[in-house]
Amino acid sequence: MKFSENWLRELVEIKADRAALAHALTMAGLEVEELTPLGEGLAGVVVAEIVGAEKHPEADRLQVCKVSVGQGEPLQIVCGAPNARVGIKVPLATVGANLPGGIAIKAAKLRGVESFGMLCSAKELGIDADASGLLELPLDAPVGKPLADYLGLPDASIELKLTPNRPDCLGLVGLAHDVAALFGSAVKVPAQGGAPVTGEARRGIRLEAGSDAPRYLGRIIEGIDPQARTPLWLAERLRRAGLRPISAVVDITNYVMLELGQPLHAFDNDKLEGDIVVRHAREGETLKLLDASEAKLDSSFVLIADEQKALAVAGVMGGFDSRVTDATHNIFLEAAHFAPAAIMGRARKLGMHTDASHRFERGVDPELPRRALERATELLLSIAGGKAGPVLVAENPADLPKPATVTLRRARLKRVLGVDVADAEVARIFTALGMRTESIADGWSITAPSSRFDIEREEDLVEEVARIFGYDNIPTHTPAGALTLAVEPEARINELALREQLAARGYYEAVNLSFLAAELLTRWGFTERLVPLANPLSADLAVMRPSLLPGLVEALRHNRARQQERVRLFEVARVFAAGDPPLETPSLAIVASGSAQAEQWGEAARPLDFYDLKGDLDAVIAWGGEPQRWSMHADGLPGWLHPGRGARIARDGQTVGYLGALHPQLAKALDLGPDVHVVELALEPLLARLLPKAQPVPRFPSVRRDIAVDLPEEVQWSQIEQSVRGALGDQLKELRLFDRYSGKGVETGRKSLAMGLILQDASRTLTDDDADRCVREAVAALETACKARLRG
Structure with missing residues (x-):
């Protein structure tokens, strides 16, 4: 919200200087983001009229002007502004003036011609950023009058950074109430009656958008002067609020919006056909907007239309074909109340942001439309003339918000x-x-x-x-009270400790946005149970992430593109799946690429492989104290994982994640090499920890028996271990694999594994018969489940 300080002081008495006002506003939650003084140091600058202009004899782009200041002989001024011409009134800095920016005005010779002053642009005067030419003043400006007095200077342009819950301060009258409360004064807004109704023109209004548009007011004003000029006082207030004066009708609607906070719009009444219809847009409907862009609409938009065509996107922007032009004599002036949810995000969806949408999506006072319509009518009649018809009202009172x-x-x-x-x-x-x-x-x-x-x-x-x-x-006191320390469950590993463990193994923690582009997810193969955002910040942030890996791999790509070949990243965060409500699952993801070890002299460099990442994961799993409950399987891999260098991770037989190299096609599509390895798994199973339990040292010795079996190459160790443990139960304390062989003496497609069975019973010493029985049971289980054969 940007406004003129002098304008605010007209609406409320402020017993404080500019600095105190800015401080009070900020401390009241209405943060002053920028304060720009305007028109300071304009002593010696007067209103002047150019009464003569000739080409400079020595310069094509300069003119020698004769300038009247209302007394004495006209002054000779050399000027290079492109709009300098006879008959216009402009600011003149006389000899001895000191302009903002340290410009001292002295008599001078320019290319041999004397000049006694300087004709000024708005930028040179410090009242606007426009430096394209001289600041042209109205033709009725009094020649010789000090410019500061004529323009109501000095002033300041104040910009507030308002929080979304204070839309009432997006109008100066609303802001004035806060200022009055701060300084113990009263708001000086004059009482406003209805504008005189001298016309009979009417037009029907139909509300067909339900609770999205519960109130709509309009009025036809006939016979306005399309060439009417915006008064200087009004144009200056608009400029100091950051708006350019355009035409009388548009300027008045903007002025009322700044004053009261209610957006208004004016249509060329002669271009409307039949009743005004407030409805939802039809799927695929289009409308050419005031900025000449083509808006592609859907049923989420509310439209202002007549019986034949769309006229405006409600709460956002008017249409091009029904706009007010220099030939418009009859206008239809509208003011409406729209539900904030019906406007929220619609302008962003069209790739724009307007003053109207900024206000409507935060909420506009539902009682303002009539007041704003009457105020705008009053200004229009006084500036552009015309006959005002009756106020036309359509409303659904049940859908209007009620004061709390x-x-x-x-x-x-x-x-x-x-x-x-x-x-x-x-x-x-x-x-x-x-x-x-x-x-x-x-x-x-x-x-x-x-x-x-x-x-x-x-x-x-x-x-x-x-x-x-x-x-x-409000006094500052140290808080007092009893603090309850959170009880950390012993059966769960602390997330911070997990992060520290991964950091100790050389990984950096990454924090990515929870939103991703639908295109990126499609590339990964994530197409089911997605959670799209109803109001995304951009197309690249339109879907809640179903996995941490796409975002984490993008972070790896970002680092690789900046000459970081060895990258180690992890992320602990939530992933999302469709449901009612959407399902959120805490997860851990790890990505790594480059060499297995950092550059060193102790061992030869080699690229990272599957087992390096598996080793890091095994170390984290072992921390929970129950590594035997975890297993790796080569089946059931997702499409983004390499089919020959990947594994499915299970805990107690339930799949909890995946490990391996990226699929070559995906790696190529992402412009990555074959060395990128990833892990993703659910977090909660990883954080489960076996509580330590004290036990006596075993009284009876353990027995070891070694066996060697050959079995098909595709049989995995996890399947072998599961079979042996299932057969021997608690008597098997440890199963050690100490040799693997394939080649001469072993059939093609098979492998030989040698393993040690560590057997022990807590209640007695195992005999040779017991050990031999355990060996027979283990071999039988392997023969049945793994197609194994005992080797001699």
Whole structure:
């Protein structure tokens, strides 16, 4: 919100200078983001008229002008502005003036011609950024009058950084209520009656958008002067608010929007056909907007239309074909209330941001449309003439928001703020803010005005008292109270400890956005159970991530593109799947590429492989104390994993994640080499920890028996281990693989494995017969489950 300081001071008495005003606004939660002084140091700058202009004899781009200052002989001024011409009135800095920026005006010779002053642009005067030519003043500007007096200078342009819950301050009158409360004064907005109705023109209005557009007002004004000029005072207020004057009708609608906070729009009434219809857009409907862009619409948009065509995107921008032009004599002026949810995100969807959408998507006072329509009509009739028809109203009262009544307890206010605020001061604050206040036994009953959407509960009222009373007036105390320490469950590994473990193994933690582009997910093969965003920030952030890997691999790509060949990253975060509500699963992902070890002299360099990453994962799994519950399998791999260098990770037989190299096709599509290896698995199974339990040292010795079997090459160790443990139960304390052989003496497609069985019983010493029986049972299990044969 940007506005003129002088304009605000007209609306409310402010007993403070500019610096104090800015500080008070910021401390009240209305942060002053920028404050630009305007028109300071303009002593010696007057209104002048160019009464003669001739080409400079020695320079093609210069003119020798005769300039009248209202007394004495015209002054000779050499000027190079492209718009310098006879008859216009412009600012003249006379000899001796000192302009903003340190420009001192002296008599001078330019290419041999004397010049006694300088004709100025708005930028040279420090009142605007326009330096394209001289600042042209209205033709009725009084020659010789000091420019500062004529333009109402000095002034300041103040820009506020408002939070989304304060749309009431997007109009100067709403802001004035806060300022009045801060400085103990009163708002000086004059009482406004209805504009005189002298015309009979009417047009029907139909509301067909339900609760999205519950109120729409309009009025036909006939016979306006399309050549009417915007008054200087109004044009200057627009400029100081960051808006360029365009035409009288457009400038008036913008002015009322800045003053009251209600966006307005004017249509060329002669281009409308039949009734005004407020409806939802049809799928695929298009509309050419005021900026000449083509808007492609869907049913989520609300349209203003007539019986034949669309006229405007409600709450965003008007249409090109129904716009007011220099030939417009009859206008249809509209003011409406739209539900914030119906406008929110629609401008962004069209790739734009407008003053109207900025206000409507935050919420505009539903009682403002009539007031704004009457104010705009009053200004139009006084500036452009014409006959105003009756106000045309269509509304669905049941769909309009109702003011909330909230109770504020005196004891609660004191407890939260830690200071006594006098009852009279509390009542003054709420009254100054435009709220209806009623004293009750233990506090106040407050009814917020229709403009204050943010007043919903007692805490909101406490905040209002705090910011107006002044945070500086609230004493600072050290908080007191009993702190309850969180109990860390012993059966669960702390997430921070897991992060530290991975960092100790050479990985860097990454933090990525939870949103990804649908195109990237399609490339990975994630097409099911996606959670799209209804209002994405951009097309590249349109879907909630179903996996951590796409974003983490993009981070790896980013590093690889910057000459970081050896990259180690991990991320601990949530992934999302469609559901009601969407399912969130904490996950861990790891990506790595480059050499297996950092550059060193101790061992030869070699590229990272599957087993390097598996070793890091095994170390983390072992931390939980139950590595035997985990297994790796070569089946059931996702499409993004290399079919020959990947594994499915299971815990207690349930799949919890995957490990391996990226699929070559995906790696090529992502412009990555074959050395990128990844891990992703659910976090909770990884954090489960076996509680340590003290046990006596075994009294009976263990027995070892070694066996060698040959079996098919495709049989995995996890399947072998599962079979042997299932057959021997608790008597098998450890199974050690100590040899693997394939080649001469072993059939093609088979391998020979030698393993040691460590056997022990807690209640007795195992005999040779017991050990031999265990060997027979283990071999039988391997023969049945793994097609193994005992080797001699």
